[in-house]
Amino acid sequence: MRVKVPGLGGWSEDPLWATVYDWSVEHPRAGGLLWRIGIQSDLQRLYAATDELTALAPGSRVLDVPCGGGVALRGLRPGQGVDYVAADIAQAMLDRTTRAAHERGVADQVSTQVADVGDLPFDDDSFDLVVSFTGLHCFPDPARAVVEMARVLRPGGVITGSTLLNDSGLRHEPMRRGGRLAGLLGPGCTGPELLHWLGARGLPDATLERSGAMAYFRGVKA
Numbered sequence: 001m002r003v004k005v006p007g008l009g010g011w012s013e014d015p016l017w018a019t020v021y022d023w024s025v026e027h028p029r030a031g032g033l034l035w036r037i038g039i040q041s042d043l044q045r046l047y048a049a050t051d052e053l054t055a056l057a058p059g060s061r062v063l064d065v066p067c068g069g070g071v072a073l074r075g076l077r078p079g080q081g082v083d084y085v086a087a088d089i090a091q092a093m094l095d096r097t098t099r100a101a102h103e104r105g106v107a108d109q110v111s112t113q114v115a116d117v118g119d120l121p122f123d124d125d126s127f128d129l130v131v132s133f134t135g136l137h138c139f140p141d142p143a144r145a146v147v148e149m150a151r152v153l154r155p156g157g158v159i160t161g162s163t164l165l166n167d168s169g170l171r172h173e174p175m176r177r178g179g180r181l182a183g184l185l186g187p188g189c190t191g192p193e194l195l196h197w198l199g200a201r202g203l204p205d206a207t208l209e210r211s212g213a214m215a216y217f218r219g220v221k222a
């Protein structure tokens with residue numbers, strides 16, 4: 001059953017939640033406090049994860065799925081020469097990313113694509129880096145999403161991202177349940193499940209680091 005909560009429409013409706021979330025990421029002090037109080041998580045950890053983009057050489061291909069409001073773009077430098085594909089199932093969120101790319105002066109490196117993470121319209125081994133911030137807990141089938149993200153990653157390429165996990169403690173259970181009722185969150189997964197899925201798809205040394213309700217994963221494709 002889906003409950004209609006004012007301001008919490010589905011992703012295709014560009015929900016108020018997306019504005020709040022993007023605002024929190026762009027305001028390290030106030031947003032950091034919000035993250036600390038709301039989900040006991042360190043916002044700086046997200047910034048550190050986006051640094052993975054900053055180090056990319058010209059010509060590198062990146063897939064950001066789901067790109068949402070484009071928060072990962074904060075890791076991209078103007079003139080870096082990266083081919084950055086921002087993919088999301090909702091056009092409203094792609095529009096947000098396009099606006100963010102212009103504001104950051106990196107629009108020439110960014111293209112957008114409507115895509116379902118469960119059936120990505122990209123070739124095998126076609127990206128050097130796949131980023132997926134706060135995405136897995138939103139997908140209807142996170143295991144399938146891992147299969148697809150690993151498939152399009154080239155051997156030696158890196159996958160990095162963040163997600164809420166089902167085993168982060170009872171304290172976060174109301175948020176998980178509320179998000180599912182509002183239609184914003186999917187079934188989610190536990191940390192061991194995520195590491196198992198990544199291992200089964202050629203990323204046996206993937207790591208998971210927890211920060212409150214959020215966890216950061218990273219792996220290199222064998």
Ligand SMILES: C[S@@+](CC[C@H](N)C(=O)[O-])C[C@H]1O[C@@H](n2cnc3c(N)ncnc32)[C@H](O)[C@@H]1O
Binds near residue numbers: 065069088093115
């Ligand atoms: C919480 S937002 C996160 C986006 C962004 N990475 C960020 O950190 O702000 C979740 C996004 O997942 C997208 N989404 C949900 N289901 C999807 C699917 N099956 N395929 C691709 N994107 C999906 C939504 O449209 C939404 O933009």
